[in-house]
Amino acid sequence: MGLDDVEVSYMTPEDIEDVFIVEKLSFTIPWSKNALIEEVLNNKLAIYVTAKINGKAIGYGGMWEICDEGHITNIAVHPEFRQHGVGSRLVKKLVSIAKERGIKKMTLEVRKSNAAAQALYIKYGFKEQGCRKGYYSDNGEDAIIMWKDNV
Template identity: 50%
Template sequence: MKIEIRRMAYEDLDEIMEMEVKSFSTPWSRKAFENELVNNMLAVYYVATYEGKCIGYAGMWHVMDELHITNVAVHPDYRGHHIANLLMEALIAFGDSDAYVGMTLEVRVGNYVAIHLYEKYGFTKLGIRKGYYQDNGEDAMVMWKELKKNA
């Protein structure tokens, strides 16, 4: 499977929304993604494509000297093919290419697959946000990864 990773474009939004709805119980709106791409100068988003179709995406914000991962998703039909790994590697490479000290994210405490993925890339548990997820009150695990400082 030849997967390509590239920056997300406005034209990707139809496929992004399909994945968003299939991946999350409280999906972001199309307007939220449009805002990220058009107005949020702190946002960095990547897509994974296979034969020209978006099959995964990941995004983050860069704030001062830290990066905050906002979302990672892979189309259900393509899970298990290490696509999330490629997306994580793209996010981390972005962080390592500049003077960022670290990356952070929140993940549902019950999302063991995602937690395992993040741990594989050096993220460690920093704390818990009680009742963070509005759909069911589930706690979020806050995770952190140190990055190379290229100052």
């Protein structure tokens, strides 16, 4: 698989089944299928994209647009397709959409133990700006707060 095989585009309701599989494989406390449907269909602040190969979603990313800030909610890639630049493509697309929409700053939380994700975000200009102690309810792990200024 090469990056040329991956198409990144806005998420549609038809992508939910594939995205839900990625969600369950990626997070210890995954969002429900209904939560994903609500985000895509009814949350006016939400912007979601998928990475697809041959029409099948193998990854997704989302952010909420709040005033002039973008809050990345999730980035997830199916385990079989990790370490191939798919996460990079998703972050790049969200940053591009943020620029188009006049978003000035972006933020996210990432597990303190998730060095790979932190490295990905640093690659796109995010910097560690704080910590949320005990943020993750599954194990009480801290979250690193990262910000990207001057989108």
